[in-house]
Amino acid sequence: MRTVGLDLPVRTAVPALHAALADRGCAVLSAPPGTGKTTLVPLALAGLVDGLAGPARRVLVAEPRRLAVRAAARRMAWLLGEPVGERVGFTVRGERRACAATVIEVVTTGVLLQRLQRDQELPGVDVVVLDECHERHLDADTALAFLLDVRAALRPELELVCASATSDTGAWSELLGGAPVVAAEGVSHPVEVVWAPPPRAVRPPQGTRTDPALLDHVAATVRRALAERDGDVLCFLPGVGEIARVADRLRVDAEVLQLHGQAPQAVQDAALSAGERRRVILATSVAESSLTVPGVRVVVDAGLAREPRTDHARGLAGLVTVRASLAAARQRAGRAGREAPGTVYRCWAEVEDARAARFPTPEIALADLTSFALQAACWGDPNARTLALPDAPPAGAMAAARGVLTALGAVDRDGRATERGHRIARTGLHPRLARALLDAAGTVGPRAAADLVALLSEEPPRAMGDDLHAILTALRARPDDPYARRWRAESGRLRAQLQGRGGPAAGGADGARPRPDVPPPAGSAPTAGHAALVVALAHPERIARARGPQGPYLMASGTAAELAPDSRLGGTEWLAIAVADRPAGSPSARVQRAVALDEATARRAAAPLLTSREEVEWSTRGGDVVARRVDALGAIELAADRLDAPAPALLRSALLDGLAREGVTALLGWPPAAASLRERLAFLHRVLGAPWPDVADDALLLAADDWLEPELSRARRRADLQRIDTAGALQRLLPWASGQAGRLDELAPERITVPSGSRIRVDYTGDRPVLAVKLQELFGWQAAPALAGGRVPLTVHLLSPAGRPAAVTGDLAGFWREGYKAVRAELRGRYPRHPWPEDPTTAEPTRRTNARR
Template sequence: MLRSVGLELPVRTCVPALQRALAEQGAAVLAAPPGTGKTTLVPLALAGLVDGLPGPARRVLVAEPRRLAVRAAARRMAWLLGERVGERVGFTVRGERRAGPRTVVEVVTTGVLLQRLQRDPELAGVDAVVLDECHERHLDADTALAFLLDVRAVLRPELRVVCASATSDTAAWAELLGGAPVVAAEGVSYPVEVVWAPPPRPVRPPQGTRCDPALLEHVAATVRRALAERTGDVLCFLPGVGEIARVAGQLTGGPAAVDAEVLQLHGQAAQSVQDAALAPGERRRVILATSVAESSLTVPGVRLVVDAGLAREPRTDHARGLSGLVTVRASLAAGRQRAGRAGREAPGTVYRCWAEVEDARAARFPTPEIALADLTAFALHAACWGDPDAAGLALPDPPPAGAMAAARAVLLALGAVDPDGRATDRGRAIARTGLHPRLARALLDGAARVGPRRAAELVALLSEEPPRALGDDLVEVWRTVRRAEDPYARRWRDEVRRLRGHLDAPGDGPGADGSGPSDREAAGLVVALAHPERIARARGPQGPYLMASGTAADLGTGSRLSGVEWLAVAVADRPAGSPSARVQRAVPLDEPTARQAGATLLTDREEVHWSVRDGELTARRVTALGAIELDAAALADPDPDLVRAALVDGLTREGVGTLLRWPAAATGLRERLAFLHRTLGDPWPDVSDEALLDAAGAWLEPELSRARRRADLARIDTAAALQRLLPWAGGDAGRLDELAPERITVPSGSRIRVDYADDRPVLAVKLQELFGWDTAPALAGGRVPLTVHLLSPAGRPAAVTGDLARFWREGYKAVRADLRGRYPRHPWPEDPTTATPTRHTNPRGRTNAPG
């Protein structure tokens, strides 16, 4: 008999329509706001457990995105039936199952659902699956839905599927379900007043997982304000566990402590704290929560919401092998969900800790996890499902190609897939652990080397990160957790027992009797097996470190690991804007263990490159673990192709003008060719630095192939080499002296070199040598007139012209008046157009007649 409160839930009115949709099409989308009963009443009704809501008796599986929501939903449904969890309503999360032979409604995490689908695609004994909170776009939920659609299409068309969303944005889900009907439930919506409460002074935007302490102080002050201005419990949204702990400290310590019970609600909270937050309190309460409280949990008594406006999203740096969470501005949809918590039971108020204008820059909806996350586990699920590229899966959004390629590369290195992407037996064993494939590899391979018990204990530490307060030395953290009795230690022991169930080796294995590796050696090996790309070696006595991935890394100030040469890095991130990773948790390592764990990264290669520091080519045989150099020796006879590539790289880095010798003849030819390319284009070649580098094989061979060092480059005859670029094939090369002559014969008989260094070619010649010449020749087939620099007898510029005839008419008289007194032995005729050109002075004793 269902408690009467269950029959009063708003979703009750739409259950008949939902039952009809499932009977007619086998699938439906349920849109129901938080608090309407979609998570509790609907599964009970689908199982035939609600009097007055007729329907066939079914076994129903409910998938929730979080363990906290799984336990809360199961407890609530069991309470509505007047039973204990494990009777007709049960639950399963990783490492814990409470269900029995009478169980007909089972609540599981989406991760558990995926594991069941892989083991038993038909989901034998299950009649209906409800995917709750699908609007949150968790990757496991998207994947589970795609698998369920395959099951319905191929194996079990009678399997019922419901996508339940707390938002009205349901069109995409209906389309994925083949045009399934949307059943909407109207919630009891009480008005929620919005109070904009931005910080009194600017705060720094979040960097990675760090929030400005000033913002957290403001959030705590806003909680105090809400308690003072309104009645009811306060639900405060913060991005993570660390921020919750800091705000809790400000609300409970010192003279500013609030007169209310302060609870911290998140996935790592103790079960007693979770129970207290989800049950009515005897005194006023402040519940500090992550996004877990946005939609899938009901927190009674809340009339006030304080929203910090932040959320955590996954990010993966595939190039550096780093992944983690970053703090971002929460979407507008999340803001609406959070605000709605204040109006679930009565009119309420939301205090938003930002300025209203900032909403214009916020995203409408959360970014789907598939677009941001490390896809290694997803790619393995797809491979085990028989669709390695995930191309045939009905996903709301396709996986990014780059992330999938990176994931497949990791799986191939782990031996989890073959070169075609198909899952191997080892890959299927890895998938069955329910761990990230990297951690599963560490568990399976580490057990044989350090023993099942220690492998399971260490991997359990890696799968759910211990509290940061325990320090950055994972070995010390391990020893502390072994002795502890806190909630984290209890969850850790449960996970250890679960993981040992996946290991075939009996007993405790190596190390159990004091033989084998020490705890420190065992920890280093297991962490390095999980993350070989994060094996790191110090570059100096106190660091910094270089990881095998090629990323620099630094220890925190005062780290107990300072001075250790080798590290196996368990947890690291890269702060925004920083070129280096930040080591948050690691364990000392030795080189033999690093080589053993990182065997797939070991290379023995010829390394020929141009050293900018030495200004010379270096050739070595290098043994390396990823980017970490282990051994090196000079290479006497390097591969000629590698040498050639290194020399071209040297030319690129230092410039053709630095490493090659450019005598006047070579420089002149290059300038002439540049002039013709600029003026006429093809077939005259581009001889800029970039073009010469691109065409190195065309003009520097065979000299480049014979070169072995910098001195060989300097001996190349660049003038002769440039001749190879001339357009010989079409016959145009023969017109070079016609179109861009190196020298021009002037009226005095002198052959004067043309300067092509500037945009316009220049002829610099003494004025007296041009008497009688009224037109200088045009170059490039008459297209470009010469610019003439008329020089004094001392070789200094006296005038510049492009029109000699005009100069003789209008400019010569002033130049003659200025210079003939200073150079009396040189001719300065009154009419230069009829005078005899000369490069000599007047005969001895003769002077210029006065003009």
């Protein structure tokens, strides 16, 4: 039987790898891109490489992407001179090509997780190679933690290799209990760096939007690279949309290929094989590692990447465009030097590297953790506290995930997986989609349920629009469309799951695949109502109702949502939203995929969100209490009736809300006696502090329990608040317990008796208390009393006989000496009937005029 003789750089590291596995059972392999770690190492571990003696093992290789799985399996099978499916096979979700003779099987990390959940011992596997572990995909991190548990408790003889294309291997070695690090030296072809920033400033990415000016510049840089350098050009862009837009901008004498995870198999094969013409390969991050793209001598790097983001409060998850890390930029540049010296054109200024992250952010820190939390629960560690993960999951994200799983019935109150949870996990779907598949099948039928859930799990191209039912109808009429073929394959896998004969990765537990290309029987096409039910079951919190004839919409989660202006769903009252995101800085979500819904289906699919509640609120529009009984689906109001006898606690809360919104001063009644008492208390609090109370609006609101009861408990509306005896209520705030309340009139008297016998009200509204009194009533008074225990002197406003201020003083004796003469000279001619003695200090104070002569 044929073996392989390869002279790749990683070959020199294989003996050390064999020794590490023999000694410790695990190892970390550091091998730069292009050294052969993805192809030669599995072949060597299986004993299929000439001159690299070692035990013949059955090897399972886990890759983070389906594209890499197929490419690696095809490459190894080609080296052996065999078709895929014999000694080298592969399994991805929905497709398995392997047989009893297979000794190397390449799988996605998701498939590996499914196998571990089904049988933790991985029978028939001698060694697992986790490739590209440096990329920090969540499934890979989880699989590593599970495998470490298996080695510790069940199969210590199971060998484990963590393979990384970067040199930061210390953390991986520590995680594997001090495993040996085996390093392979790559062939270091020099790569020239050409800094090619845009000629003018471009806007930073927002959400998944990339400035068209940057895409224009990337296209121009590709054309420049073709003119200045030889060889194929590999251009890195963040997503499928950017790839399509740059392809539209290119007008070049070269074959242009679009390489991404959803690309047709023919395109993937063409990109991964040497071409006869010069090529431009526009690729996402799938081409950073794992795959060799032959013929590439030039890399053009847009400098952007996509990362997951989850808005747990709104229940929205998606991808955002970010600046690529320095490690990713090095990986991309290395693609130009795999086979010969090359060049990388970086579409940013060199100085921007100072602000870039060194490594990609681990997916566990960013992603929706619902699937991970279910995996951990099914593994027996609901909180993931004992799993040997490179990074712990964020507590908030785990709490949100457990909330979703509890609502789905996938975990119990303690977080342990239920039987339903295990069944959901076995589908290989996100738990929300699995719930929709299982619960809808009995209503719409297994085929319709599988068709619709497959559509939700295999996201269709954006060009197909946002109406899911219209997309489904179009797909059924396109039997040869690449996406339609993938959709039918996934639908077949899900039907097999529902019929109890589906394995976690392929159509059947014995490796037999379902027949996805068998046309559905007549009359079995899912209706729009079926689509609405399935989407609503998957995402009940995204059921939305229009707020007006043309929207916008309010989702059950409480988030606003808007359709695109050209949406075919415009004017629909109810929507079941499958995919939505919230652009940066936008208050509303943007609907990307949805289907028309009716209220009856909404109520059925989201029954746990239905509530009937008493709603008692302060209406800012009406300025009063509004009490209603409201039937709602989450945040969506379905019906409302007047509530005549609201609960006292809700009523009190609404009144307090009104006081907070409008202010205690504005909403309560303040007759003169109440206003005066409040001003005196405010003065004493300002000057003396405790125990004199703060009577500002905010303080009075906080102390409502202390001074507004029981009046507040009896109030039902605005008018009741305005009738409260605020003067009597404020008395409750006086410092009775300390005995200081009795000194109120001494420290801050409401009125002061002046020499004429009049009792004059003190004005406490300003910074200092003011006594405004006619000048003649103060004759003989040398000083006004100081208030607050002598701390604050009175300011005296001396009034003319007409009541207008004639002088202001805080030193009455000084006024009599120096100011009085001028006032007397000015006013006695104007007011001759009033006394104007030469010596006011000895004159008789009076409120009267002189007697007529």
